[in-house]
Amino acid sequence: MEQHLGSITRDLIHHAMSYQEYRFLIDQLLAENKTTGHNHSEAYLDYTRMNVQRMNRWDKTAKVSPLLKETVEAIQENQIWLVITEAWCGDAAQNIPYLVKLAEFNPKVQIKFILRDEHPEVMDEYLTNGTRSIPKVVGMTADLSCELFTWGPRPASAHELVLEYKRDSKGMSYKEFSETLHLWYARNKNQELEAELLPLITNTLVS
Structure with missing residues (x-):
């Protein structure tokens, strides 16, 4: 019988998809004035175009600390990191390139991508406060016998900004809030993401 973790x-x-396949798909869809999922509105196309720029920038500039690099390099058992995402998701664009950089430090780590709206049965097993928030990362053993960790949809401080906005927007438009959130990402430079991932990955190491 096939090993599996839920769905x-x-x-x-x-x-x-690999990261390269994910990025190619986004470029291909944009060339057709489309994005992933079912909403191909101009707003969602604009989000997607902006996300391509964000991923391009982080692909070049994301820095990993020596400690986390050594931790990933110390992984001895094959792992799969499955990322649930969509091209229009700003949080995904801010966090995915860093995850990809981590996976590149160790050939035993395979990072793969699926689209949320094409796999609702998977997404619904990894809800955040009852919502289908993305990105969501599920780390697991390569034989799918054990879930190692989950992370997402965003670092805790960024998530608190989102919750505060939902509780009381204080008259701020979503566009204005989005600019505030992405400014937080630019200033934080993946530091909080790294601080959250370090203990998760450390706990997967075979002692």
Whole structure:
């Protein structure tokens, strides 16, 4: 019988995208004035175009501390990091390139991507306060016998900004709030993301 973690099966992992395939898909869809998911409005296209710029920037500038680099390099058992995402998601664009950089430090780590709206059965197993918030990262053993960690949809301080805005927008438009959130990401430079991932990855190491 096939090993699986809930709705995460070997077949799903086999058909999941690499980072290069994910980025190619986004470029291909934008060339057709589309994005991932079902909403191809101009607003969602603009979000997606901006996210391509964000990922391009982080691909070049994201820095990983020596400690986290050494921690990832110390992974001895094969792992899969499955990222649930969509091209229009700003939080995904801010966090995914850093995750990709981490995975590149160790060939035993395979990072794969699936689209939330194409896999609701997976997404619904990893809700955040009852919502389908993305990105969501699920770390697991390569044989799918054990879930190692989950993370997402955003670092805690950024998440608190979102919750505060939802509780009371103080008259701020969503566009204005989005600019505030992405300014937080630019200033934080993945430091809080790293601080949250370090203990998660450390706990996966075989002693």
